[in-house]
Structures are given as structure tokens and as C-alpha cells.
Amino acid sequence: MAGPPPAVIIDGVVKRFGASTALQDVSAAIAPGAITGLVGPDGAGKTTLLRLIAGLLEPDAGSITVLGSDSVTGVARFQRDIGYMPQRSGLYEDLTVGENLRLCADLHELDDETRGERLAALLGFTRLSPFVNRLAGQLSGGMKQKLALATALLARPRLLLLDEPSAGVDPASRRELWRIVREMAGEGVAVIWSTTYLDEAERCDRFLLLQNGRLLASGAPESFTGGLSDRTFLLDLPDSGRHRAQRRAARHPAVADATIQGGSLRLVLRQGAAAPPPQALGAAALRPVRPRFEDAFVSLLQGDATAPDEEPAPGTVVPADGATIVAQDLTCDFGRFRAVDHVSFSVAPGEIFGLLGPNGAGKSTTFRMLCGLLEPTEGSARVAGVDLGRARAAARERIGYMSQRFSLYANLSVRDNLDFFSGVYGLSGSRRARRIAWATESFELGAVIDAEAGGLPLGFKQRLALACALLHEPRVLFLDEPTSGVDPLMRRAFWQRIGSLADQGVTILVTSHFMDEAEYCDRLGIVYAGKLIATGRPDELKRRFGGPGRAEPTLEDAFVALIDAHDDRAGARPS
Template sequence: MEPVIANNLTRRFGELIAVDSLSFSVLPGELFGLVGSDGAGKTTTLRMLAGVLDSTDGDLTVLGNPFPSGVETVREHIGYMSQRFGLYPDLTVDENIRFYADIFAIAAAERKTRTERLLDFSGLAPFTGRLAGRLSGGMKQKLGLCCALIHRPKLLLLDEPTNGVDPLSRRDFWRILRELRSEGVTMIVATAYLDEAERCDRVGLIHQGRLLACDTPDNLQKLAPKSLRNPSLEDVVVSMIQDPVTQSNEDQGSGGWDLKRGAGAGQRLSGLGPQAPLEEVDTRPAVTLDHLTKRFKDFTAVDGISLTVPKGQIFGFLGPNGAGKSTTIRMLCGILPPTSGSGAVAGFDIAGQAERIKENIGYMSQRFSLYEDLTVAENIAFYAGVYSLQAAKRKERTEWVIEMAGLKERRNSLAGELSGGWRQRLALGCAILHEPPIVFLDEPTSGVDPLSRRKFWSLIYSLADEGVTVFVTTHYMDEAEYCDRLALIYRGELVAVGTPEELKRSRATGEQLPSLEDVFIGLIEERDRT
């Protein structure tokens, strides 16, 4: 019998229909993917399957038991890892696992054997005494998975388990999932990474609470518009969830969105770039670093980095979790003083002119730096005050941000009520409200759906075309392809710098070029061996 059978499954929150008449089943031992836009209903669906949220209507059977009446019968056979899995940062790796073993009343003998195996195949065995709060993002995800697996579940539910995790950690995480599948564990994975969805046996595409399609990745790719050449699963997802009116305006006719510099891709808006007239004749690089180093007591977070970023370039800064990316960006933004070495941003010294740097840059963090209990207009007004914009300029820029973000009808909505894509564009607007010549974007598309990611990158291209320098960190290797140049940092050291094409050719062993993800992982593994 199928471990999961849903028939017209529905969940309402007041007048909002989060999940609308969902019907699907999952086969024993299957790895089933759930993909869709922000707010599509993926998390709500998983919460109903986990028995932590009752459906409003429809029928749901999990592991042979009707829900909600049969939840307690099968709860011990379900593992659920939510987006904010409950790790305790002040407990060690071992103590977190023991805590969840206590919750499920795992016997001492089985607990010891099970814990040793989980630590071994997750690679966490050397770190049992480390506090969870001091683990990297990838290690936290692995620990969360260990805690979800401590009671040997028959059904494992994972809600965007690799969100914000670097490619190396993602690869390790999916290796673990493949091992679990070989052991017969049935898994349902909600993910924003379409390359991950392609690894699933079948994929369900949800949009606005409805199931639009459900099939193998290969069969889903056949649903792509005929105009697309060699469509990916992401092309299919974007074409199916995109508003027809928007699509007719943004589709370039041959291959979907044209994300190429100067191609006029997607949305084009005036007023994106810096307006200072002297910028045209200033030939200084946007960013220069010379043996930049940062130490925290005995730990060297950034070790002698030297690089130059010309104006108007989209520069990608890549590296595993904990490699030193955020520390470097904090120094570039004038937030953290370097231990040694030197650097300049927008012509200002990072050690002695931090305040001038802050006036000439925009910064957008991974968490979007918005106040969720303020409205769209109030968030913009707050940042206009921070940047001391005069009344006339404030009004002009406010209207520009609202138009750019597509929030004309939602200017009085709370930021916390917006979908991820809208919050993302609002955060970008607030970061460039004062028209800075340089923008730092720290994983700006983490956890955002494919359509929102493509719209966001069209805005980044528009910024660069107007002369703005964009310094961006990302864990999406397909996004790294969109950058003019890339730098890879690992253990605080600069490992490689070049265009995407140059980096791939440097690692090619024949005529076939490797993917950027293969280059990324290969360089890190090579450095580990030295």
C-alpha cells in the first residue's frame, strides 16, 4: 500500500486557501519531490502529512492510517525536518541527538548503535562535542537530519533541507538521502533547487495550492514550451507558474528568459544606477584588496586575499559555509576592521574611511533586512531616513522602488505578509534607495522560487548595465554562471579567480567542459588533499 494517499486534500486559513483539493500518492521507497513558487502550499502540505496540522477537507492516509484520527498510531514512524528544525544551539551535537532519542524513548542499546551509524554516515563523528550553534550551515542540516532519523522512520518529510547550504554540503546531504532510499525509507522533499528535484523519482509541481503536474523529471521536461531549446526542469516550472501576461512581456522567444548582459533581459527600469556625474570619468576599480587578513584570536578567518573588481561588473564570491565570505564582506562594508593588509571600496579605505564607504554602498543580507511589522511604504520610509534623502528625492525613489518591486497594490501590506520574491525585491529597493555605485548582495535568492530568482537576476543585470558594481555571494551554481567573474574562497584563502568559462576550462580533462558545481567541488577537494 502507498505510504501516502491524498484525495482532494484542502487546508484553509480563514478565507485563504493554502492547499486546494490536492490529490496524489507516494509509492513505497520513493523519493518524491515537491516544488513550487513561494506560498504555493508546500510547507502546509508537509505539515499535514506529518500530522502537526489537520486538513480542512479531503481525505489523507499516511502509512495505512487515516488522518487525523490515526496520527498517534503512526507518529513514531514519521520523521519531519522543518525549515527551522529545532536544534538547540547551546547543546552539543551528541546532546541534541540524545535529546531526540529521549523524545522517542529509544532503548539504550539501540540508541548507541543508531547514533554511531548516523554520526558515521553524516560525517559528524569528529564533532560530537561541538555546540550546535557553532556548526556551519551544512553541518547543522546534517545534524537536523540525524535527529529526524534517530527513531528509524518509515516516512521522512524534508522541508527545503539544503536551503542556504553550499554545493559540497548539498552533495553530501543527497548522498545520505540516496543511502536512505536504498534502505527502503520513503521520502518527500520540498526544495527550491531544481537540480535537486531532478534527482527525485517523481516531482509534484504546486502553485497557489493546486497540483499542476506530477510525473518523473524526464516526463515533466516534455511539458516545456516548444520554443525552448534543451529545456531544463526549471524552465518547465517557470513556464507553468508564470503569469501569462507577464510571460508575454518577458519571454524572449527562444529559450525563455535571456539572462545575458546587455540583452535587455526581463524588466528594464530607468533610474537604477548612480547619478553622480563624476562617476563617468572615475576609472578607479570599485573594489581592491591587497593581502587582506582577519584574525579572531588564534583563528584566521580571512588569509591574505588580493583581488580587484572593476566598475560595472557582476562579481560572484563563492565558497563553502564558513569559508570566510561573510567576514570578507563585513570588512568591505566597513563593519569589521581588518587585522592586516589593505583594501578600498568606491575609492575609500576600508580601515580608515568606514563611514564614507557606508554612504556609497548598498547592502542586502540573506534575511533581507526588512522590518516585518512595518508596511512596504514604512520600510522604504525608514531607509530613506537612514540615507537622509530629501523630501522630493524620497518621494521619487519611493515610487521607483514600489514600481520595481511590483508592489503598487501592496504598499500598505506588512512586509512579513509578503511572499519571498516580493520581500526580496523590496529589500533590494531599500538597499539601493540612495543610488549607490556598489551593491553587496549576500545570498539574495536563498530559498526563493525559480521565477522570483530569474526576475531578480534581470534586475541585477539592469543595475550592472547602468554602471553599478554588484558583489554577490550565492550557493546556486547556475546563478554563478550569470556573473562576469568569480572568486572561490576556502578556509579563508583565495583558491581561484576568473570568468565562469575560464574556471571550467582550467578543470576540463577533454572537450567536454565540467559544470561549475564540479569545478567548485573539485577545487575544494584538491585543496583538502594538499
């Protein structure tokens, strides 16, 4: 391909940390004037690759050429020409916005004229001008990321390295970040944008897909998904038994992937397989849809793997009586700050309810009040028929809880963890032995039973955490961002289990800032600025708020529209 020379050439790079290999023989070229998505789940090696490019690490084998110089020996030559935004933004939180920018200008020894001009331009560009004198630590997540981006852009870099800039950021800010970066790419800057969100890969000009330190695929996203264009379908699901339908579809020999997407089922067929008759899947018709990056990723991962496991053994049978969650005017104040403002909703038995919102919107606070970790300032919560205000301990016996970070005891073995959680939930004797055996078997933990939980691969950790939360056969399961950052296969396996739990009558409450996760829910509550601004089925929300005229509105469209509308009403939006 003729054109300008690549900004970065990665040639057979290997990087090891002790015994583990973070990157295995990765080769790629990064083009200038384009956004290259560095895509992969947590632990894939994205950060390591970025640090190698920035010259912060040295490759064990292979070499990297950055802007014409070697990344190890030529750091001094390209140091002034790269902008780098580390994962934790790298801002000084006790300096103001202006001070952070000025420090960065000093570091690059900009003269007064350029400095004034660049600062003004970037503040306008990022819409941060009103906040120049605010401490960086007091900015919202989205604004922090924009500031970090601004500092990285200050010295007009030729190469921009962004490590998960959009993690946990609200969709509106995410769009703004994209706008800024897109503009920079237009000026000829080479941008590497690392992300765990697969939908972001589609917005990139090119992508590198990493998994377990290996480069699985690279190129333009369209060419990656192109092969699936006649193999991707959507079919409508019945209101009840969605999960059973999903499992049935996933077992069909022609189907490579079946995921629930709101009220529909998304199907990816195996290569060369004929489309199954819709009736076989319990639907009226198959609608072909545009393939997504995730579809291609999953079919690549699955390759010729066998269909996912059969129907999980019914471990829990819960009577479907009034087991439910009722939140009534839940309000929580932290000092003078109202984190949650009169939130009310209820969840039916066997329903999967999702609280969706950006970080800091109040969803975690709501969640913590519902599982009894936080006392509401006002309002009440009933869980599994028990008022949390009165009989907290009784309610806790019926709750299963799995937090975002899979809060297990990392230096205890899998068996120790299971023993501990079964013990503190009061299981004893034969029931304890039976439940531990059940967990070991149905979560496939037998092989690692004596391994330390902290050293397990992410997927095992997640299964163990879920197993621990289910040992005492809870009627309500609380999940806090259960699948952010895990690879799509693991996410599917996880949600399949959750689906069958719901079928058995377990009520499930999920919090997430992650649109893909939200698609699995039966019903969603959108949380923003402490308020529940909308509830409904995912499809309903997409239809109502996703914007008229859009062929295939996404949840994110709906979300952004809802937030805009809310901000307009509140008149609080700074711009």
C-alpha cells in the same frame, strides 16, 4: 500502476491559517522506496504539507493517509514508523552528538542490542564517529544536518520526512546527504525531501511542485522536462553587453525564457515556435542542451504570459570612472578564530562579482568588511574610490546595500520606508520627490504604496528592498543572497534589473551559497575556510575545475572539486 501501496495518500487537502490559505486542494501519492522531491519557493506550502503528513497539523478539508492510517486519528499507529527532520534540524545544540542519538534511541525505546548496532551503523554511515563527543551546536552546518538525519533514521522509519535538509549546506555535504538518503530509499523507505533548489528536483525519483499552496505539477522529473528537449538551447555571448543581449533575447517572440549562464545564454523556446536565427540574438550558433527542471518550471509558470517588460528605464547614470572595489589582504579574526584570511580581489566598474561559498566559509565576513560593517583586523578595502579605513561615512554615501532578509521596517508602509531611506541618505527637496517617484514607478510599487511592508508578497518585498538601496543612486551595490528561496520568475526579473544597473556602470558585489545565483555573475570568487581559493568567470571555473571529460560540468562540480583539492592540500579532511 501495480506495485506496493503508496506510503502516503494526500487527498484534496486544504489548510488555512487565519485568512490566508497555505494549501489549496492538494492531492498526491507518495511511493515507498523512492525519493519524492517537494519542490517550491519559500512560502509555497512545503513545510505545512510535511507537518500535515506528520500529524502535527490537521487539514481543514480533505484527508491524508499515512502508512495506512489517517493522519489525524491514527497518529499513534504510525508515529513509530516515521522519521521527521524539521527545518531547523531539531537537534539539542547543548547535547553532544552521542547524547542526541542516545536520547532519540530512548524515545523509541530501543533495546540495548539494537541500539548499539544502530548507533554504530549510523555513525559510520554519516561519518560522524570522530565527533561523538562534540556538542551538536559546534558542528558545521553540513554535519548538523547529517546528525539530524541520523536521528531521524535511528528507529528504521518507513517514511522519512525531510524539511529542506540541504539549505545552506556546502555542496560536499549535500552530496553526502543525498548518498545516505538514496541508500535508505533503496531499502524501501519512502522519502519526502523538500527543497527550494530546483536542481535537486532532477535527482528525485518523483516530485511535487508547489507554488502559492497549489500543486502545479507532479510526476517523474524526466517526464516534466521531456517536453522541452528540443526547445532548450545554449548560445555563446559576447564578453561585453551580455545583459543587453539577454534582454533582447527575452523580448524575442519565440523565446519563453532567456537566462545568463556564465558566458552563455540559455534559451527556452515557446511551444511550437521556430528557433530564431542565432544572428537575431547576436550569436554565432545555437547549441541544443538537455533541459533542466527549472526550464520546465519557468515555461509552466509563464504559460502564455507576455514577454517580460521592456528595457528598464535608466534611473541611474553613473560615470564609469574609478568606481570599483579593491580588497587588499583583508583579514578578520574573531578571538583566536581567523574567519577571513588574507583575501584580495578587485572589481571593475559595471562588473557583477560574486563571492560563492557555503555558510560559515567567511564570505559574509568579507562582505561586511567591504561595506564597512566590520573593521578588518588586517588589510584594507577601497570602495568607490574611498578608503574605508579613513572616510567611512563618505564611502557609505556611495554604497547601496540589500541584505538577504530584505531588511525593511516590516510594520512601516512602503511609502514610509521610501521616505525614511531617502531621508537618511540625505536626499531632500525635489531630488527626494523625484527619486521616490522613480522608485515607485520603475519598481511597480504604486499599487501597494500604503501597505505595510511586512505583509507584502516576497516579490514586492524584494523590489522594495532594492528600490530603497538604489534611492541615492549608489555607485556600488552590495547584495547578500538576494534571490535565495524566491521563485524562478522573480529571480529572473530581479537579475534583469541588476544586469541593466551593471550596464549603467554600477558595480555589484553579490554573496551567495547558491549555484544558480552564481551563474548570473560576471566573475566569481570561491570562498572556503576563510580563504579565497579561486577566482574567474563562471565558465572558466567550470572548465578548469569541473572535471575533465564531463560534457557539461556544472558550477557545483567545480566547487566540490576545488574544495576537495583545498582540503587535500590542507590535509584537514576527516574521513
